[in-house]
Amino acid sequence: xxxxxxxxxxxxxxxxxxxxxxxxxxxxxxxxxxxxxxxxxxxxxxxxxxxxxxxxxxxxxxxxxxxxxxxxxxxxxxxxxxxxxxxxxxxxxxxxxxxxxxxxxxxxxxxxxxxxxxxxxxxxxxxxxxxxxxxxxxxxxxxxxxxxxxxxxxxxxxxxxxxxxxxxxxxxxxxxxxxxxxxxxxxxxxxxxxxxxxxxxxxxxxxxxxxxxxxxxxxxxxxxxxxxxxxxxxxxxxxxxxxxxxxxxxxxxxxxxxxxxxxxxxxxxxxxxxxxxxxxxxxxxxxxxxxxxxxxxxxxxxxxxxxxxxxxxxxxxxxxxxxxxxxxxxxxxxxxxxxxxxxxxxxxxxxxxxxxxxxxxxxxxxxxxxxxxxxxxxx
Numbered sequence: 001x002x003x004x005x006x007x008x009x010x011x012x013x014x015x016x017x018x019x020x021x022x023x024x025x026x027x028x029x030x031x032x033x034x035x036x037x038x039x040x041x042x043x044x045x046x047x048x049x050x051x052x053x054x055x056x057x058x059x060x061x062x063x064x065x066x067x068x069x070x071x072x073x074x075x076x077x078x079x080x081x082x083x084x085x086x087x088x089x090x091x092x093x094x095x096x097x098x099x100x101x102x103x104x105x106x107x108x109x110x111x112x113x114x115x116x117x118x119x120x121x122x123x124x125x126x127x128x129x130x131x132x133x134x135x136x137x138x139x140x141x142x143x144x145x146x147x148x149x150x151x152x153x154x155x156x157x158x159x160x161x162x163x164x165x166x167x168x169x170x171x172x173x174x175x176x177x178x179x180x181x182x183x184x185x186x187x188x189x190x191x192x193x194x195x196x197x198x199x200x201x202x203x204x205x206x207x208x209x210x211x212x213x214x215x216x217x218x219x220x221x222x223x224x225x226x227x228x229x230x231x232x233x234x235x236x237x238x239x240x241x242x243x244x245x246x247x248x249x250x251x252x253x254x255x256x257x258x259x260x261x262x263x264x265x266x267x268x269x270x271x272x273x274x275x276x277x278x279x280x281x282x283x284x285x286x287x288x289x290x291x292x293x294x295x296x297x298x299x300x301x302x303x304x305x306x307x308x309x310x311x312x313x314x315x316x317x318x319x320x321x322x323x324x325x326x327x328x329x330x331x332x333x334x335x336x337x338x339x340x341x342x343x344x345x346x347x348x349x350x351x352x353x354x355x356x357x358x359x360x361x362x363x364x365x366x367x368x369x370x371x372x373x374x375x376x377x378x379x
C-alpha cells in the first residue's frame with residue numbers, strides 16, 4: 001500500500017515519456033477525435049436549424065390552432081347556435097367562435113374587417129392595460145407599442161375603440177394578419193341578419209399534438225360533409241407532420257453519426273493502445289510479478305485515452321462555440337438564425353456517451369493481455 005504512490009508516479013512518467021518519444025500516437029488520437037466531433041457538430045447543427053426554421057413557420061401560421069371558416073347566408077343567421085354544439089373547452093383545447101361580417105370598418109380612410117366576438121370570448125384580449133367602455137377593439141395591421149384609443153367608423157357611426165397591442169394580440173394575429181375591428185356579439189345583429197356572415201371556429205390547443213389535431217380535423221371535415229356546409233378547414237397539420245418526420249430523421253442521423261464516430265475511434269484507440277502495451281509488456285509483467293495490481297495497469301491506459309479523447313471533445317466544442325456565428329451565416333447559409341452550444345447539448349451528450357463506450361471497448365485487449373500468466377510473458 002505504501003508503494004502505491006511510487007507505482008502511480010512511475011506509470012504517469014512512463015505515459016508522458018511514451019507521448020514524447022512517440023508523439024504521433026497521442027496526436028493521432030487527439031486530432032482524429034477533434035476533427036470527427038467538430039464535423040459532426042457542424043452537420044448536426046444544420047439539421048437542428050432546419051427543424052427550428054420549420055417550427056418558426058408553424059408558429060407563425062398558428063401551429064397550435066385549427067380554424068374552420070363557414071359561410072352563413074342571411075337566411076341561416078337567425079338559427080345559428082352561439083356554440084354550435086361545440087364546447088368552449090374540452091379535451092385540452094379551447095373553442096372560440098367569431099362572426100366575420102360582410103362589411104368593413106374604416107379608420108382614417110383605411111378599411112378593416114369587421115368581426116363580432118362573443119361575450120365569453122373577451123379573453124382573447126387579456127393582459128391589456130386599457131379596456132374600452134363599449135367593448136370595441138382594433139387590431140392594427142402591424143405591431144403597435146401601446147394601446148391608445150382610436151376612432152372607428154362602423155356603419156356610419158363613430159365609436160371609440162382601443163388598439164390591441166402585440167403582446168395581447170395572441171391568436172388573433174394568426175387569423176387576421178392584416179388587422180380587424182372587433183365588436184361585442186349582438187351589437188350589429190341587424191347587419192348580419194341582412195347580409196349574412198362568415199363564421200370562424202377557432203380551436204386552440206394547450207399543447208401542439210399532431211394526433212389530437214388530426215382527429216379534430218377529420219371530425220370537422222366529416223361534419224362539413226354531413227351537414228352540407230360551405231366551409232373550409234385551415235391548419236398547420238401538414239407542417240407539423242413534416243416537423244415530426246424531420247425530428248425523427250434527426251434522431252436516426254444522430255445515432256448514425258455517433259455510431260460511425262464510435263467505430264472509427266474505437267478501432268484507433270484499440271490499435272494504438274494494444275501496440276503501446278505490447279512494446280512495454282515485459283516491464284509490466286515484471287511489475288506484476290512484484291505485486292503491482294493488474295487493474296492499475298488497465299486503469300492507466302483508460303485514463304490516458306480519456307484525457308486525450310475528452311480533451312479533443314472539449315476543444316472541438318469550444319471551437320464550435322467560437323465559430324457558431326460564422327458557420328450559421330457563411331457555411332450553413334442561414335442568416336438571422338442563432339446557434340449556441342446549449343442548443344447542441346443533446347448531441348454533445350450523445351457523442352460523449354459514444355466516446356466513453358469506445359474507451360471501454362478499446363480496453364478489452366489490454367485486459368486480456370494484462371491477465372496473461374507472468375510466466376508466458378517472461379519465458
